[in-house]
Amino acid sequence: MSAERIWQRFTPAERMARFVVFLVAGILLAWSFRTVEIIPEFLMDAPEQVADLFKRMWPVDYAYYERGVHAVLIETLHIATVGTIMTLGIAIPVGIMAASNVCRVPALNWLATFILVSSRSVNTLVWALLFVAVFGPGTLAGTVTIAVRSIGFVGKLFGEALEESAPGPIEALRAAGAPWISVFLKGYWPQVSPAFWGIALFRWDINVRESSVIGLVGAGGIGMALDEALNLFHWDRVALILVCIFAVVVIAEVFVTHIRKRII
Amino acid sequence: MHKATESASNSRRPACSAGDKSLVVENLRKEYTRGKPVLKNINLTVAGQCTTAIIGPSGTGKSTLLRCINRLIEPTSGRILVSGQDICTLRGADLRAARRRIGMVFQEYNLVERLSVMENVLCGRLGYISPWRAWLRKFPQQDIERAYDLLDMVGLTEFARARADELSGGQRQRVGIARAVMQQPHILLADEPTSSLDPKTSVEIMELLREVASVNDIPVLVNIHDVTLGRRFADRVVGMSKGDVVFDGVPGDLTDEHLKLIYGGEDWLA
Amino acid sequence: MSTATVARPAPFAVNWWARFGYLLAVLYCLYALSILDISWDRLLAGLDNGARFLGAMFPPEFKRWKLLIDNLLESLQIALISSLFGVLISLPVGLCASRNLMPDWLTWPARAFIAVCRSFHPVIFAILFVKAVGFGPLAGILTLIFASIGFVAKLFAEAIEEISLKPVEAARAAGAPFLSVLSFAVLPQVLNRFIGFSTYQVDSNLRNSTMIGIVGAGGIGGTLAAAFQRFDYSFVCAILLAIIALIMVSEYVAVRVKGVFQ
Numbered sequence: 073m074s075a076e077r078i079w080q081r082f083t084p085a086e087r088m089a090r091f092v093v094f095l096v097a098g099i100l101l102a103w104s105f106r107t108v109e110i111i112p113e114f115l116m117d118a119p120e121q122v123a124d125l126f127k128r129m130w131p132v133d134y135a136y137y138e139r140g141v142h143a144v145l146i147e148t149l150h151i152a153t154v155g156t157i158m159t160l161g162i163a164i165p166v167g168i169m170a171a172s173n174v175c176r177v178p179a180l181n182w183l184a185t186f187i188l189v190s191s192r193s194v195n196t197l198v199w200a201l202l203f204v205a206v207f208g209p210g211t212l213a214g215t216v217t218i219a220v221r222s223i224g225f226v227g228k229l230f231g232e233a234l235e236e237s238a239p240g241p242i243e244a245l246r247a248a249g250a251p252w253i254s255v256f257l258k259g260y261w262p263q264v265s266p267a268f269w270g271i272a273l274f275r276w277d278i279n280v281r282e283s284s285v286i287g288l289v290g291a292g293g294i295g296m297a298l299d300e301a302l303n304l305f306h307w308d309r310v311a312l313i314l315v316c317i318f319a320v321v322v323i324a325e326v327f328v329t330h331i332r333k334r335i336i
Numbered sequence: 337m338h339k340a341t342e343s344a345s346n347s348r349r350p351a352c353s354a355g356d357k358s359l360v361v362e363n364l365r366k367e368y369t370r371g372k373p374v375l376k377n378i379n380l381t382v383a384g385q386c387t388t389a390i391i392g393p394s395g396t397g398k399s400t401l402l403r404c405i406n407r408l409i410e411p412t413s414g415r416i417l418v419s420g421q422d423i424c425t426l427r428g429a430d431l432r433a434a435r436r437r438i439g440m441v442f443q444e445y446n447l448v449e450r451l452s453v454m455e456n457v458l459c460g461r462l463g464y465i466s467p468w469r470a471w472l473r474k475f476p477q478q479d480i481e482r483a484y485d486l487l488d489m490v491g492l493t494e495f496a497r498a499r500a501d502e503l504s505g506g507q508r509q510r511v512g513i514a515r516a517v518m519q520q521p522h523i524l525l526a527d528e529p530t531s532s533l534d535p536k537t538s539v540e541i542m543e544l545l546r547e548v549a550s551v552n553d554i555p556v557l558v559n560i561h562d563v564t565l566g567r568r569f570a571d572r573v574v575g576m577s578k579g580d581v582v583f584d585g586v587p588g589d590l591t592d593e594h595l596k597l598i599y600g601g602e603d604w605l606a
Numbered sequence: 607m608s609t610a611t612v613a614r615p616a617p618f619a620v621n622w623w624a625r626f627g628y629l630l631a632v633l634y635c636l637y638a639l640s641i642l643d644i645s646w647d648r649l650l651a652g653l654d655n656g657a658r659f660l661g662a663m664f665p666p667e668f669k670r671w672k673l674l675i676d677n678l679l680e681s682l683q684i685a686l687i688s689s690l691f692g693v694l695i696s697l698p699v700g701l702c703a704s705r706n707l708m709p710d711w712l713t714w715p716a717r718a719f720i721a722v723c724r725s726f727h728p729v730i731f732a733i734l735f736v737k738a739v740g741f742g743p744l745a746g747i748l749t750l751i752f753a754s755i756g757f758v759a760k761l762f763a764e765a766i767e768e769i770s771l772k773p774v775e776a777a778r779a780a781g782a783p784f785l786s787v788l789s790f791a792v793l794p795q796v797l798n799r800f801i802g803f804s805t806y807q808v809d810s811n812l813r814n815s816t817m818i819g820i821v822g823a824g825g826i827g828g829t830l831a832a833a834f835q836r837f838d839y840s841f842v843c844a845i846l847l848a849i850i851a852l853i854m855v856s857e858y859v860a861v862r863v864k865g866v867f868q
Contacts, residue, residue: 079454079480079496081473089866101690104683110744118748121738150638157635193850195817197729197827201834206659207652211642216652285727289820289831292642302733314730321725406779435781446776450794459773459790463781470786512776519780 129311136309137316140297145316148293151211151286152279155218160272163223167230174234174260184227191224200286214291218279226275233267234260269335273328280324284317357419357522357554358383359405364414366400374400376579378414382523382555382572387546389570389587390559393599397579398559402525405557406438407431419522436463439516441545443528445508447515449501453492456500456511457483460518479518486514489551490544506537510544517548524548526558530565538562542569563595659839666843673829678816678848681825684746685812691747692754692811693804699755700762707766707774707792720763723756728814732823743824750811750818757810761803762796769795801867805860812856816849 082090169175169184194202199221203213242259250258287295294313301309364378374397382388390398403409405416407423416423423434439460447456461479462470469475475483487493490510492503500508509529516524526545530538542558546569549556560566566573567587575583575590575598583594596602639645668674702708703716731752735745773791782790819827826845833841 079483081452081455093863093866100686104686108680108683108687108743108747110742110747111740114739114742114744118739122734125734125738147642150642154635154638154642154644157631190850193813193853194846195813197817197820198830198846198849201820201831202659205834205839206656207648212644212648212652215642215644281725281727285729288729288733298730298733314726317730318722318725322721408775408779429783432781432783435779438779440776440779442772442776444772446772448773448791448794449770450798451790455790459777459782460780462777462783462786462790465786467783467785467789470782471789515776515780 125307128307131308132311132315133306133308134312136312140309141294141313141316144287144294144297145320147211148283148287148295149280149320151214151218151293152276152283155215155283156222156272156276156279158215158219159222159226159275162219163226163230166223166227167234168256170227170231171234173237173239174256184231188224188227188231191220191222192228193224194221196221196282196286197289200289200291204290209290209292211292214283214286214293217286217291218283221282222275222279225278226271229271230264230268233264233271237263266335270332273332273335277324277328281321284320358417359523359555359557360415360417361401361405362415362417364401364404364416365412366397366404366409367412373412374579375404375411378579378581380574380581380584382557384555385549385553386571387549387556387558387569388572388574389566390557390574390576391561391563391566391598392576394561396576398576399527401576402440402527402557402559405525406435406440432463436519437522439519439521439524441509441512441516441524441526441529443531445505445512445532447500447508447511450499452497452499453487453503453511454480454483454496457486457514457518460515463519483514483518486517489547490514505533506540509533509537509541513541513544513548517552521552521554523554524552524556526556528559528561531561538565545569563590662837662839663843665840666847667838667840668844670841671844674826674845674848677819677826677829678852680743681815681819681827682812682852684743684750684818684825685808685815688747688750688815689754689804689808689811692751692807693758695751696755696758696762697800700759701766701788703759703763704766706769706771716759717763720756720760723752724760725756728753728818729821732818732821736822741822741824746815746818746823746825749823750814753814754807754811758800758803758807762800765796765799765803766792798867802864805864809853809856809860813853816852 166184166187169180170188172181175181175184196217200213200217203217203220207213207216237260241263242255245255245259283293283295285295285298287293287297288299290296294317298310298313298317301307301313359380359382361378361380364375364380365373366375367373378401390401392398400409404411405418407416407426411424414424418434418437421434423431426434448459455473458473458475458479461475464479465475484493484496487496490513492507492510492514495503495507500511503511509532512529524545529545530541533541542565545556545558548554558566558570567590570587573583573585573587573590574581575594577598577600582597583590592602699716699719702712703720705713708716728749732745732749735748739745739748769792773795774787777787777791815825815827816830817827819825819829820831822828826849830842830845833839833845
């Protein structure tokens, strides 16, 4: 055997690739730190300011709940739920179009992918700005925002579930001469329906979070109450609204995890 | 019961002469729940190059015994001396230093599947080097040399760069043994090292363990449920039943009567 | 001839629960739509409005490209810096939150912290930080650091809870100190997933960094909100196209980086 046997964890090529990634990341970060406009005094001041914020939030104005929060909280849940249901109606056909094993027309695949990508690429708040401009402020804009923004998520995951479904039963149905719609209902749907409902619930959970903030740009729900309280510097009411959002989000998550366990 | 204790105190002991590398277990007791001891009162001394097989039914505390010896499980009472040092009182860095002297081979190999074979073998040196050097994989050159020597011994040199999950069961157990020997232990514990392997590979692993004992001049303590395999390869057999040692002697003295006492029933002997 | 009248069980059991559920869903929708004051007329009026809106958006106007690029780069900076700190903080927080390696007194506060980070939408953090440290990218960076912790630390903790403890046992039996156990027996099992979460989070931070400006936390979002307020829809279109382009580039880069780390 050779005199000295050396051992290293990575091959030279692997080390090189990692080095390049780290180098580029380092350069980008260095550039960011050098050019980003941060005023150090503000950073130093931050803990004091945060403490002051909490002081003004306390005590929480629970009395305001009946008068100013309850109705918009319910409205928020309605926006999330109706928005999710509307999404399902659109996402099912788009998801089918995106699944290349179900829909064998490349042009439709591309169209579906385009719809899915554009729905996901634009942030919820940006969609909300757009729809407030289109429909005017209010719950309609919010519901459409939630619906449009969710298409990408639900459609993408639904399409992927379709593509992963077993081809055996489909072949059997085709061999029996079943029409396209029967193949879908009796071949694909039973295979993907648990996944589909799981995705829908998961998205509903996300939508509860999102619908609680779109009001900040005027799209209805509890966010509008939050915006108002912020503009009037009613910090005790802000605290109340935050507590309500937190509670609803946690309850929604527990609810969804519970149901998902029973579905899957 | 009578006969067994008799043979346990019998003077016919295997050639396990006391060396400087030894293990003494005195009055070891372990209770997971109060009043229900898993190990009742274990006394055991192993030394020299002797391979000792511990046999006994499942759930009788064989695994617990081995894990008490390196304190992966805390014993309830008793003393454990490794090369004369009581390890039951040790804490923190002292305990880790003591564990370095106790090599352990596991039933399911316990390799890090995503790391290379070499890294798994070098795992045995982790007790010797700082976390910082472990993180950077900067092992001393003599460790790497030694690791290659051990891979030569277990016949896996060409797999040094392969990932552990590419190996077969027998190969993985060889890596497990190399890792344990890498610690330069004073004693080697093997917990059911052959239970997940086929008969031929099991024999090879047992041969390897004996070889390790003689080459490194250390005692080996093997938990084994396969009585035939234990008898064939051990210099000494310790039979355990319900948390007690009920037989301790050379394999030749192990009779069907003893086996009945250890495992209960007799139909399986036929 | 009585056999003909023997009632056979229906070949397909009618799932009354499912039908009841669908009926309930329809009724709920009708009720909710009336509560939310959403009607066909308003929707149609909106679509009409939307057509005019789209007309105003095209062609996109890139005359102020310098402002656009500056703000886009600020978004990128916010995303990069917050990802760095977010991921660095997530490592120890996620580790502390993993119940199989850590004692209860440590996992409990760590999990509570993660839950708070996760439950609030980034915009809410952004508002609070804008109040605390003023308008500008600093508020955005702090916001996205917390958002990152909520996501990466949670998934990291879950990944650690799913590892095999056998190698951990082996490393401990070899006398390895805790940090060596982590780097040899724990990290190799979760590193790939951690890198996956982190690159995903960089991507997600980039998306969010284009939005938090709407509430004044720096980046392109502020420009976007301003353009909306001035009804400058052709500039809005330009900004949206730029955002989408940036995100597509970042998705491509993320895929390549994951390739390097396998």
